[in-house]
Amino acid sequence: MAQHNETGRQGEAEAARYLREKGYEILATNFRYQHAEIDLVAQKGKLLVFIEVKTRTGTAFGNPEEFVSYTKSRLVMKAAEHYIFTHNWHHDVRFDIVAILVSGSGQQIRHIEDAFS
Template structure:
């Protein structure tokens, strides 16, 4: 597997761990609908959060969260709409970004709530 795939998987695992530590239950990882994918779907009480995880090992080109494009956000929202419909979710939702930076042995997790809508 390519190094960037391993980095992405490590970032998603760290994001899921972080969310669990914040009291969220991970409902789904890598939810796919048509051409869209949601990295993590988490729930806390009556709040469902759809999370895009971005992981970088080098910040020379910018912070991880800067790499979530308008097109990617639209795809996440499209997949979330399908998930909400399929699961008859009638409560609050939110779209977040979790930016993970891995530099050597240092790991940083940045949670951005309401990142897009």
């Protein structure tokens, strides 16, 4: 597996751990619908949260969250719509980004709530 794929996989696992500590229940990982993928689907009370995880090892090209493009956000929303319909969800939803910056001294996690609005 390429190093960037391994970094991304580890970032998703770390994001799931972080969210569990904050009281979220992880319902799905890497949920796919057509050409779209949602990294994490979580629930906290009556709130369903679709989470895009971005992990980077440096900021030379920008912060991790800056790599969520308009196109990516639209694909996530399309997959979320399918998830909501197939799971018959009738409560609130939110789209978040968990940005993880990994460095030699550790990592920084930033949870950006309601990131697509």
